[in-house]
Amino acid sequence: MAGGAAELSAMQVPSPSAREAASMYGTAVAVFLVILVAALQGSVPPESPLPYRIPLDPEGTLELSWNVSYAQETVYFRLLVRGLRAGVLFGMSDRGALQGADLVVLWTDGDSAYFGDAWSDQKGQIHLDAQQDYELLQAQRTPEGLTLLFRRPFSTCDPRDYLIEDGTVHLVYGILERPFPSLEAINASGLRTGLQRVQLLKPNISVPALPADTRTLEVRAPDILIPGQETTYWCHVAELPVGFSRHHIVMYEPIVTEGNEALVHHMEVFQCAATFESFPHFSGPCDSKMKPDRLNYCRHVLAAWALGAKAFYYPEEAGLAFGGSGSSRFLRLEVHYHNPLQIQGRRDSSGIRLHYTASLRRFDAGVLELGLVYTPLMAVPPREAAFVLRGYCTDKCTQLALPPSGIHIFASQLHTHLTGRKVVTVLARDGRERAIVNRDNHYSPHFQEIRMLKEIVTVLPGDLLITSCTYNTEDRTLATVGGFGILEEMCVNYVHYYPRTQLELCKSAVDPGFLQKYFHLVNSFNSEEVCTCPQASVPEQFAAVPWNSFSRDTLRALYGFAPLSVHCNKSSASRFPGEWELQPLPEITARLPEPAPRCLAGPRPGPAGPTVVRIGGGRG
């Protein structure tokens, strides 16, 4: 991965003189533009140095490959455009809108073709960036289509530019069907556009060697017919051989049926509960009325993959135990098909290949659930653009539950329901923030993958873990309370760690007594009566709150002050011994500095205008 970036950096080219495009608006003639691109310099390396690949649109017309150079703080992109018409927009935006996006545009005015760094305003109008930060390295015609090789630093000095951060990036695209006299004549609103979510900054970690006795097990859909509807969750039960002994999963990887790359959105393998002797063999949509209820007991995650992810390797000293006594032989595969074009008749056998070994590694890996308890005590007022709730795994719990040498977190899966917009878990020690466990400033509930951490985070007894979720409830009229329902909210970070401990869940909620004080306070400040009668439930109470600046501000103040009810549990039903009610809210005396994006002082050497892409008359 790192080697790829180094090879690419050798291909840097002086760009053709800039600005010459400014007055070159010709007539729009070529309805079906054929571009024969002269390579700017060199040729594409024989082996692709861009290990990550994702289709951008459901038809697979646009395909993006990329690699990350952490040394250069730069992402290298290769965009393959199949059946190019008159151009393409590609870029990034906060949440996937084509408005307010940071874009590269390849367009033609009918005579010449141009490549430029641009941005779209809130009306979708395209403008050239004052500073050109996407740098074109190569434009080449291949049998598959036109490929554009370009790079961009993570951060630029241009306030119009998107900051490439860890976590989810919303890639956007648009297809130009005809020439435009100028860049400014393009409006994204009129184009065929779309978005694709991806983790762009893949961690730069080395792949551990697999043991010699590694064997594989494929858990795949049995050549099913993908339903012709936008969203399908397919459930399929698989079974381990009778007598399958205890093994360690050391790696898993996706198997995606060729041609279905744009349809298979994410896949998970769950192990069923050992409490049941057996599970019915079912294969069908997870929401089918035919699905046996017992499959609801298959919830222990063994493997999870989402679009754009590659193989998942456990650290060399740990593996995920499965098989053996006390462990169910039944697995449930869940495949999410995302089929917005409602393509019919497509068959699929996608799934996950587990690589496991009988030579057990030194440590069992485990999963610990951080964040908020699933309770209506934690609620978000309606019409909030960015309301933050925090769940605490307190020092008292880690002191009790973790071994003296601590645990090592190597991966993390963030989880909220529909209004979640950001999630971050911070580790604090002695009241001071020390490390970010995982952060996603562009979190989407539609893209929940297990992510390897860039660096392993060690949690010692007495450490504090704070998980903060930011919600947007602008489209809601009533409070959104915590809970299991899809219209209720969660704030969870499943952290993958070793060595495995008894601690399965370390979460918190506000003390219920203090929340009742809040309802009384709201009552005393408002003419309308809030239902605080003893038989009212907390969701009913929240539904009765008149949402004004005072009830909003004081709810925020309450959550920032009131003591906690802490869940420090061995399993969801069994708490560690101790007093966990009315725990003081942890105080943070020193925060981590905000990561100041490195910004090149002074001008960059690149061109100040679009780059002219030379077009020949040939036809492919």
Added chain:
Amino acid sequence: MAGGAAELSAMQVPSPSAREAASMYGTAVAVFLVILVAALQGSVPPESPLPYRIPLDPEGTLELSWNVSYAQETVYFRLLVRGLRAGVLFGMSDRGALQGADLVVLWTDGDSAYFGDAWSDQKGQIHLDAQQDYELLQAQRTPEGLTLLFRRPFSTCDPRDYLIEDGTVHLVYGILERPFPSLEAINASGLRTGLQRVQLLKPNISVPALPADTRTLEVRAPDILIPGQETTYWCHVAELPVGFSRHHIVMYEPIVTEGNEALVHHMEVFQCAATFESFPHFSGPCDSKMKPDRLNYCRHVLAAWALGAKAFYYPEEAGLAFGGSGSSRFLRLEVHYHNPLQIQGRRDSSGIRLHYTASLRRFDAGVLELGLVYTPLMAVPPREAAFVLRGYCTDKCTQLALPPSGIHIFASQLHTHLTGRKVVTVLARDGRERAIVNRDNHYSPHFQEIRMLKEIVTVLPGDLLITSCTYNTEDRTLATVGGFGILEEMCVNYVHYYPRTQLELCKSAVDPGFLQKYFHLVNSFNSEEVCTCPQASVPEQFAAVPWNSFSRDTLRALYGFAPLSVHCNKSSASRFPGEWELQPLPEITARLPEPAPRCLAGPRPGPAGPTVVRIGGGRG
């Protein structure tokens, strides 16, 4: 004033090639450095085009003249350094500290002299700016000393730079007594340093013509001996002739005794109350036990001047009435002497020259007091870095009290006590902010002058005026309540306007009943008892509040929600008829956009390093 800037712009010069200084560190030899400066280009214009002038240090070693070009958004500075030793620092910082300041530095390494744009960190260490935004136009030796002529845009793209805004600017200086091998070797902490507050961006308004029959009256200290202590407020009673009829003051200007320019900090002339037939003739310190109590009734401001201000002109169509029946013949002059070096034996006859006319202008000017009622109901918790209180002059009051064509505000004097840090008054109409009446983001209670507005603001019946004050109570342990005491707080904007109306005071405070609800709320959330017994006063109640995040946040929430008690008064004792209690807090649906500092895209043409100032061997 505008002409001066235009003349200066013609003097722009190509700077000598930069960076050549970097390795030129010589030995520090010249203890008393004599600089014979070769003028970079041209000569100083015969008549000084820089109309504003202020001494920076109490000894008058450094003197700053300046002018403002609003067309170029640039300030032109001329710094006169008398008895130059090895260099000087000059610049600006948020509140006058030499740490975190934006600086120009003239320094020598013993061989060459350099001029550079620099900044100081929180430890006082000096660093060269990556971007050089102070541009040296001329360095010249004059009989008085070395003069440096340079300019700087209001705003630059350099995050290290100070943004020059309306209102108070804290100028800072430091004197270099010896050469330094490099800029980075300088630390401001070891130098003789100081600060001077000034309104740098003087409004660009034309001076109205004075009537032919204008006469003058000088109200001056009677050749007094300035006490040898840091702070003296001198009180002196003057008297108008018997039978002095009604006149209009149309202009006033400072008279500062030559040589005392650095000692006379500000001066005010007050008219005494007409309720008393006469006032004793007193001349002495205002805090003297000998001062007659009756002088406390001399509080109606006729004129106010502060360091750096020039003459104050009333708009052509208005004048300030004085003299005639119903008006006292007695005036009180108050002069603030700021004498940090405790200079002894200096005599002074400074004062204010009033220019008045018997040809009364069309309109009487008036003063209206906006902001917060002087009441402990409005309080700031201790240990707050920036707590905002807001006073409202409601639409109901302006509807009742203002004439149909409104009033025209042309000047403003902001006022708080010791913890005030920012003050702003905004005009809103139909719930939307429309204009800034006056704003000072670097307000200091030690620098309260009447300032002409850049543009007259018209207030119509039904308009709303919101005055916001930001306080810093980080050095306090108890709440700071509103009131008259110097350790209590005020939030006031005295606006000068015409035509004069009966409305003297339009202010507000929180409804007292809602504040009591707040104390109850704090009680119910805390184990400690807040004194809410009926005999407790509001200051006692505030003193009993345990200040935690909840009591702070909810006080802020209360002030942002609770209804108002409005004072809409003809004089401090007489209200306009109407219901003024439990008035709804005005809602603002659209705010004025934050003024986005204009920032040049791309690099500026200036040098990237310090400018070398050529030194000859001559001696003055």
